[in-house]
Amino acid sequence: MTALNILFTLTALIAFGGTAMLVGSASAQSFAEVSTATQPKIAKIYGAGGIRGLEAYQSGVVISADGHILTAFSYVLDTDDVSVTLHDGREFAATMVGADPKLELALLKIDATELAHFDLKNTAKLTPGDRVLAFSNLYGIAAGNEPVSVLHGSVAGVTKLAGRRGAFNTPYQGPIYVLDAITNNAGAAGGALTDRQGRLAGIIGKELRSSETNIWLNFAMPMEAISESVTAMKNGTPLPDALTESKSALAKSPWTDQAMGIRMVPNLLIKTPPFIESVVSDSPGDAAGLKSDDLIMYVGTVMIRSWRDLAGELKKIEDQDDLQITVLRDRELVPVTLEPPTGDK
Amino acid sequence: MTGKHRKTLLLTGAWIAGALVAAATHAQEISPQELQHVIDAQNRRIEIVKKISAPTIAVFGPAGGGGGSGVIVTPDGYALTNYHVTKPCGDYMRCGMNDGKLYDAVIVGIDPTGDLALIKLLGRDDFPTADLGDSDLLEPGQWCIVAGNPFLLANDFKPTITYGIISGTHRYQYPSGTLLEYADCIQTDASVNPGNSGGPLFNSDGQLVGINGRCSFEKRGRVNVGVGYAISINQIKKFYGYLKSGRIVDHATLGATVGTDDEGRVVVTDILESSDVYRRGLRYDDEIISLGGKPVRSANEFKNILGTYPRGWQIPISFRSAGERRDELVRLAGVHSREELVSMIQAPAPELEVPGEEEQEEQGDDEEKKIPQLLPPGAKPKVKYPHDVAKQIVPRRGYANFFFNQSNVDRIWQKATGLRDLSEKTGEWIVSGKRTKRLENRNTATPFELILRNDEAFADWPETGYRINLDSDLDLELGPDAVEGLALSISLWRRLLVFGPKNYGEVFFLGTAPADGSGSHENQDDVLVATHDATESLFHFDQKTGELLRMEMFPTVNTDPCELIFSEYRNGLPQRISVRKGQTVLAELLDISVGLNGPAGAN
Numbered sequence: 041m042t043a044l045n046i047l048f049t050l051t052a053l054i055a056f057g058g059t060a061m062l063v064g065s066a067s068a069q070s071f072a073e074v075s076t077a078t079q080p081k082i083a084k085i086y087g088a089g090g091i092r093g094l095e096a097y098q099s100g101v102v103i104s105a106d107g108h109i110l111t112a113f114s115y116v117l118d119t120d121d122v123s124v125t126l127h128d129g130r131e132f133a134a135t136m137v138g139a140d141p142k143l144e145l146a147l148l149k150i151d152a153t154e155l156a157h158f159d160l161k162n163t164a165k166l167t168p169g170d171r172v173l174a175f176s177n178l179y180g181i182a183a184g185n186e187p188v189s190v191l192h193g194s195v196a197g198v199t200k201l202a203g204r205r206g207a208f209n210t211p212y213q214g215p216i217y218v219l220d221a222i223t224n225n226a227g228a229a230g231g232a233l234t235d236r237q238g239r240l241a242g243i244i245g246k247e248l249r250s251s252e253t254n255i256w257l258n259f260a261m262p263m264e265a266i267s268e269s270v271t272a273m274k275n276g277t278p279l280p281d282a283l284t285e286s287k288s289a290l291a292k293s294p295w296t297d298q299a300m301g302i303r304m305v306p307n308l309l310i311k312t313p314p315f316i317e318s319v320v321s322d323s324p325g326d327a328a329g330l331k332s333d334d335l336i337m338y339v340g341t342v343m344i345r346s347w348r349d350l351a352g353e354l355k356k357i358e359d360q361d362d363l364q365i366t367v368l369r370d371r372e373l374v375p376v377t378l379e380p381p382t383g384d385k
Numbered sequence: 386m387t388g389k390h391r392k393t394l395l396l397t398g399a400w401i402a403g404a405l406v407a408a409a410t411h412a413q414e415i416s417p418q419e420l421q422h423v424i425d426a427q428n429r430r431i432e433i434v435k436k437i438s439a440p441t442i443a444v445f446g447p448a449g450g451g452g453g454s455g456v457i458v459t460p461d462g463y464a465l466t467n468y469h470v471t472k473p474c475g476d477y478m479r480c481g482m483n484d485g486k487l488y489d490a491v492i493v494g495i496d497p498t499g500d501l502a503l504i505k506l507l508g509r510d511d512f513p514t515a516d517l518g519d520s521d522l523l524e525p526g527q528w529c530i531v532a533g534n535p536f537l538l539a540n541d542f543k544p545t546i547t548y549g550i551i552s553g554t555h556r557y558q559y560p561s562g563t564l565l566e567y568a569d570c571i572q573t574d575a576s577v578n579p580g581n582s583g584g585p586l587f588n589s590d591g592q593l594v595g596i597n598g599r600c601s602f603e604k605r606g607r608v609n610v611g612v613g614y615a616i617s618i619n620q621i622k623k624f625y626g627y628l629k630s631g632r633i634v635d636h637a638t639l640g641a642t643v644g645t646d647d648e649g650r651v652v653v654t655d656i657l658e659s660s661d662v663y664r665r666g667l668r669y670d671d672e673i674i675s676l677g678g679k680p681v682r683s684a685n686e687f688k689n690i691l692g693t694y695p696r697g698w699q700i701p702i703s704f705r706s707a708g709e710r711r712d713e714l715v716r717l718a719g720v721h722s723r724e725e726l727v728s729m730i731q732a733p734a735p736e737l738e739v740p741g742e743e744e745q746e747e748q749g750d751d752e753e754k755k756i757p758q759l760l761p762p763g764a765k766p767k768v769k770y771p772h773d774v775a776k777q778i779v780p781r782r783g784y785a786n787f788f789f790n791q792s793n794v795d796r797i798w799q800k801a802t803g804l805r806d807l808s809e810k811t812g813e814w815i816v817s818g819k820r821t822k823r824l825e826n827r828n829t830a831t832p833f834e835l836i837l838r839n840d841e842a843f844a845d846w847p848e849t850g851y852r853i854n855l856d857s858d859l860d861l862e863l864g865p866d867a868v869e870g871l872a873l874s875i876s877l878w879r880r881l882l883v884f885g886p887k888n889y890g891e892v893f894f895l896g897t898a899p900a901d902g903s904g905s906h907e908n909q910d911d912v913l914v915a916t917h918d919a920t921e922s923l924f925h926f927d928q929k930t931g932e933l934l935r936m937e938m939f940p941t942v943n944t945d946p947c948e949l950i951f952s953e954y955r956n957g958l959p960q961r962i963s964v965r966k967g968q969t970v971l972a973e974l975l976d977i978s979v980g981l982n983g984p985a986g987a988n
Binding site: 070071072073074075076079129173178179181182183184185186187188189190191192221222223225 | 524525526527528549550551552553554555556572574609610611612649682683685
């Protein structure tokens with residue numbers, strides 16, 4: 041515990057002393073200096089929206105001298121009339137040159153040259169406890185040549201969104217920096233997370249709220265998780281496969297509905313609810329007490345929303361292991377455990 | 386299901402602990418010198434927090450309701466807070482301090498548009514005070530500290546400290562509702578929550594740079610979302626002298642609106658012909674170059690600058706009209722008419738404000754909200770004033786607390802009459818000297834004589850002579866003078882000196898305004914406003930010496946005043962009066978001597 045206390049003091053204080061603290065270190069730059077140097081690399085993006093709850097603005101980062109701007113792939117870009125305002129107030133019409141729906145990132149291009157930009161070859165990799173700055177036009181506070189908002193914080197953790205899939209409704213499931221600052225506000229998506237030298241460390245994600253706890257998540261996507269895709273978008277080459285769906289995550293010999301001894305309702309819709317149609321007698325499902333009309337809600341701790349979710353999640357669990365699922369029966373959640381069938385496979 | 390939740394929480398806990406341990410391992414690589422720096426910085430911060438905690442106060446209503454924060458700025462107890470904090474309290478509040486003690490406080494002045502209020506704590510003349518900083522020096526990224534009473538957590542009134550960085554400067558926040566406007570405000574990511582309203586924002590040296598008052602709230606409920614706004618201390622410095630007057634203070638308008646044209650110039654899109662700036666030569670489509678000495682590069686910047694000025698200040702403006710640059714001084718009009726502002730604040734008859742409900746409603750659906758009150762709605766305060774408090778509360782329509790206006794008028798007049806008391810000299814005054822158009826021509830200045838009485842005046846100028854009747858409609862008694870209203874102005878000057886503020890007519894303390902029209906908060910004069918018949922005159926007194934320096938006489942509204950600048954004082958009377966209209970000196974009265982007489986027949 042003393043170690044933790046010391047650490048608290050340290051992380052909280054490294055900040056406060058500013059430059060005086062880190063004499064002789066490479067990071068002897070005040071946050072104010074980093075902020076000033078970073079502002080020219082942040083763009084204000086305006087597009088579709090404007091209806092209540094759907095802001096018509098977001099943020100972006102300049103990643104090339106000749107006008108490539110990385111931002112969040114969102115409804116804001118869902119118009120032919122996307123405009124980008126640079127730090128100096130210059131306004132440009134933007135075209136989308138690439139989009140990665142899995143990462144929810146898009147690359148815009150404006151007709152400009154000699155722009156201050158983030159160097160994608162010199163990005164920062166962060167570990168928990170690292171201090172960060174977040175630059176974005178949250179709430180659309182800044183307009184024209186006004187500097188965007190800057191928030192400070194530290195990396196609270198590095199984890200995967202996939203681990204919380206179900207709780208957070210997002211296609212992105214890769215690694216994230218969890219932040220202790222309230223970075224992910226309206227209009228902040230696409231903004232820059234930098235380390236204390238101003239190197240780009242990540243892109244601020246969309247507003248994301250846990251359906252379990254109603255807590256808003258503040259996070260950024262690490263550059264290392266997205267740079268391959270960004271390069272592909274910039275070069276116009278095919279996008280890499282999503283990082284999280286790699287084959288290694290899949291079980292060699294997974295559970296199936298046949299193995300469980302259940303028949304699901306036919307998969308007719310995009311999101312067919314995973315209702316059990318019938319249960320085969322003397323099957324693992326029967327033994328565990330599954331009944332027809334049960335709605336499968338969870339596999340393990342992962343929320344299941346559809347037939348397809350179920351099929352995907354079952355693929356990750358070896359049929360040698362117990363299968364824990366939670367079903368909804370008569371408005372009650374019932375946890376059950378299916379044991380692997382004995383005998384030959 | 387609960388089991389699952391618990392498990393999730395435990396996991397999260399373990400994961401955070403893991404993160405910390407990881408960082409702790411990392412931290413062990415810090416050298417002893419670096420560790421010492423960290424400890425030194427912590428000790429320094431502890432000192433600063435101690436320093437800023439002392440003047441930070443928790444503000445409550447008289448019955449203990451309400452709740453907000455504030456900060457003391459003078460040893461005799463003047464403290465700043467938000468108007469929306471004092472509004473539910475009425476004119477009497479109680480303030481908790483860091484030492485655990487509760488002090489009575491009274492309202493002094495309010496600025497409802499800027500959401501600012503000045504209160505005065507009673508009972509000590511050695512209150513701890515905050516050092517004022519310069520908010521124009523703030524840069525995004527700098528560290529800052531917030532002190533206050535969020536969620537009314539501190540039962541012992543010790544302020545809660547949060548820290549963060551300056552997220553943005555010179556922000557403009559549109560009025561939400563009818564009145565509120567945050568111009569040129571400071572944005573911070575330090576936690577600002579309900580109860581922090583009115584509390585101080587400090588820079589990392591512990592200097593007061595702002596008063597926290599507003600947050601961006603949206604779908605996340607009424608708690609901090611990393612975006613708080615503070616009224617800049619530099620704006621407050623301009624309003625401070627006005628707030629001490631006990632009045633309901635208004636913000637300024639130029640009488641012209643601006644927009645940005647295709648070339649990015651800020652140009653006049655509309656202008657009132659009755660405005661002072663129109664008389665200074667500003668016209669439709671002219672380009673605004675600077676205002677208050679600051680460059681104007683966007684319409685937002687224009688609003689940011691203008692929004693920090695009180696009504697009635699005279700500030701510099703530069704514009705380009707018909708290709709020609711002009712530098713003028715402009716008198717700023719009020720955003721609201723006096724009656725309009727008063728009736729927004731005070732019900733038809735002056736009585737205690739009822740807190741709560743109304744405040745909540747007016748916040749509506751706007752994105753930016755005042756930090757809400759933690760007040761049981763509808764809790765009408767039953768005010769029983771302690772004796773000391775009752776002495777310092779004088780309700781009067783149009784004033785936040787007339788007591789402070791009265792006491793300032795008394796203060797100014799005592800100081801002025803300390804130099805020379807002329808209240809006995811109610812008889813004929815004979816003012817003689819030389820008049821010329823320009824000081825350079827003083828050798829050719831021609832003698833003049835004025836005979837001033839209570840009811841009439843005779844002017845014998847080099848080029849003209851006339852009589853004015855002071856019992857008549859004064860706006861008709863301007864005389865056939867090259868300077869309209871010169872004799873009238875001098876007669877009204879005598880009237881103030883002889884009758885004093887009590888018997889002149891209606892006289893109130895405006896507050897303090899820049900002596901030189903620079904628009905700067907430094908070097909301000911005490912200003913009395915005196916009305917008599919249709920005329921309204923502003924009398925500027927030197928704060929230090931108490932000398933009457935300047936008088937501006939407006940015979941009617943929407944005209945340039947006849948302006949007298951008094952100098953070369955001897956024996957309490959000026960030997961020189963420069964006469965200006967607009968920005969032009971129209972006459973110099975030199976080598977003045979005044980023959981004073983007591984009541985007729987009692988010389």
